[in-house]
Amino acid sequence: MFRGATRSDLEQIMQIYAGARQAMKESGNPTQWGEHFPPQELIENDIDTNRLFVYLVNGQMMAVFALILGADPTYAKIGEHTSELQS
Numbered sequence: 001m002f003r004g005a006t007r008s009d010l011e012q013i014m015q016i017y018a019g020a021r022q023a024m025k026e027s028g029n030p031t032q033w034g035e036h037f038p039p040q041e042l043i044e045n046d047i048d049t050n051r052l053f054v055y056l057v058n059g060q061m062m063a064v065f066a067l068i069l070g071a072d073p074t075y076a077k078i079g080e081h082t083s084e085l086q087s
Helices: 007-026 040-048 073-086
Strands: 002-004 052-057 060-066
Touching (some): 007 060, 040 052
């Protein structure tokens, strides 16, 4: 089941993102999110603006994602970095 994230979900959300950063690091992608992305302030803003969602299985939070309509400046910046690496 998907539902909007709430501030009371914050601890679990932070744990999921920490696991995602570790998985990225272990799979050879340690720099995209680094050690601290997304910062808690960004996550809180995504919750407050109703664009952060969680996925639950049998009541257990399994995933989290931000649904951002339109261009996301974060990914535009990542794309610039990728282009620099390919040059």
